[in-house]
Amino acid sequence: MKENIRGFDVTTLGYSELKHQLLNDINEDKKSFIVAINPEKIMHGTKDQELKELLNSATYQIPDGHGIVVLSKRQGGNIKERVTGCDLFQQLCELAAKEGKKVFLYGAKPGVAEQTKSILEQRYSGLNVVGTLDGFVMDKTLIIDTINNAKPDFLFVALGSPAQEKWIKENMDQLDAHIFQGVGGSFDVVSGNIKRAPKWMQKMGLEWLHRVILEPKRVVRIIRLSLFLARGK
């Protein structure tokens, strides 16, 4: 079920297997932690043992970046397709609507989680988003209490990486939720505040190029990452 890529665990499960598994986890009253793995996280985690352990300690590590599929192929692995954090998040909302499970959205700038809630509730009829909080609330107790009063099945955390992973790890035990997923900038994407690359670019593994066009200073990060990836296994 998991493959090791340069010291990092990554699940070989695709969207439908993951959804099936996550629904089971909820129904069996388990807590699960989903992290998205992309080459950038592998690069940072290689230099930061604590981050590496944190990522490896999650329940499911999804192959979020195209580079992960390439690395898996290079080592004769089984990961054939990306499972992006943003798409999984939306599919899980659809699943929650169908199965009568509750969703909580925590993170992003003030107003964005609320906007995301109304868009998702319009899109997936019956979806129950039981609460939202922006990612700039400072009162830790307020955050924990608000989530615990809402008792969500799915808690999506959009604080950026690795802040969201650290936050989930630190607070998971005291939170009354089942599935914890760090979703980065997904609320910004769903609410339309950030444009994702066109589908054809996503399919060709060219999301990075789209980001460079929108934000040219990212080119330095891309070059550093390419050098890291080129170093072989």
Ligand code: UDP
């Ligand atoms: N963010 C937040 N609180 C903070 C810092 C950032 O809620 O203190 C949010 C920010 O508004 C954005 C998300 O975290 O919605 C980070 O998105 P980004 O795409 O940078 O994350 P990545 O997936 O690249 O880690």
